[in-house]
Amino acid sequence: MSTKTRRALVLGGTGAVGSEVLRALARAGVPTTFTYHAAKEKAQALATELDQRARPLDLLDSKGLSQLAAALEAEGETPDVLVHCAAVLRGGPIDGASDEDWDATMNVNGRSAFVACREFGRQMAARGGGDIVLTGALDRSQSLPVPPLFAASQGLLAALAMAVAKDLGPQGVRVNVVALGLLDSGLSLGLDPKLRADYQSFSALRRLGSPAEAAKTIAWLALSNSYINGKVVSVNGGI
Template sequence: MTGLAAFDLTGRTALVTGSSQGIGRTLAEGLAAAGATVIVHGRDETKAAGVASQIEAVTGRRTHSVVFDVTDAAAVDAGIAEVERLIGTPDILVNNAGVQRRAPISEFSDADWDALVQTNLSSVFHLSRRVSGGMIARGSGKIIQIGSVQSQLARPSIAAYSATKGAIVMFTKGLCADLAPHGIQANAIAPGYFDTELTRPLVEDETFSAWVRGRTPAGRWGDTKDLVGALVFLSSAASDFVNGQTLFVDGGMTAVV
């Protein structure tokens, strides 16, 4: 398969965790627009179902929704069983669910550390372990993590968050080592600073926003749509020989000092 046909996701199925809002919602809609049958995931059943209906209306692609706790291994097992009932083992797993907690390290609480590790890292382990079994049996699959520029760059008050995102880079390489012999590709996308519901207070903080624009060679915050092309590439046959990599979508932030 060559040319634009290599990027076509028609006939593929995808699960995007944390896709009832923010970056995840845009990613789910982008996969549907590229031809995939998508499952929207969230914590609120009404919200997730509503987003799925909206994506289906916009793209014309069948879109489902599921609700389960990504931090709980038993809940993940049950949730993926429901996904399998709806669409079988997904061709594409996008581990997008994540949280942020900020505080100086000397004041960082155990509860916030645990929340970051469980949501940003353990969830990726739970989902990847559960879904990879079906992918191995089929002999194909794409697993994509949503990381961050904070896997490479540190800032005050987010040491714990950076630790979880740095771990995502190495976990992705580990998945490649385990799964590449089975025809499965595991890669990560590392966004820079993006304008979302969760970052809205930072966007509206003119001092911080000016720092982002000045620190980013592109001179602006990212739009969530800027991530769709990278995701479609890593989800499609176009990336069948790309494995264990982290693709930075950051306006050039990690390329300059």
């Protein structure tokens, strides 16, 4: 399918990675809608800069994504490219994590990925195929000291992608995860500075990544991939 005929939806478009994904899609000439929660001014600026459409969405609302899917379908803007870039980092060490932290983390990082795969995967299958890219942070080949709630929410993405790819692959829908290492902005800044320094020292490249580098792989999987399905692609600098 030519990128010129495709339409994209990016969940979490105002984040560090999400905004770079928007720029990559704009360069490819792909009409794009993106969601935001609290960063209204940034969303409006990105929409103007990139000629894209911003829509508010609270991923703590269990019905919000289903309503968005129905609205886009009714408006004739059903995407065949979906990039999930939304995430929160809460809780810290296990002894300080609350039930409320668990609920917020799993709703935003986990449940929304499931609902997005269900709602938009169904639409893509009916339209002959598409691509879903879930942005995560663990590929399970490393053993890293990260907040347990965040780790739990990221660990489910690989299994979700594997299973959904089996369900929707026969209808031409590809579902993959990009597992990012630490970056020089975004959620990574919320981690302990010592952890970031240790990560950099053990990285094969001896540096943190950038959101723009992450977006290159995400955009490739979203627009150019034709045969990778149900997999985790690691973009972590060699950790």
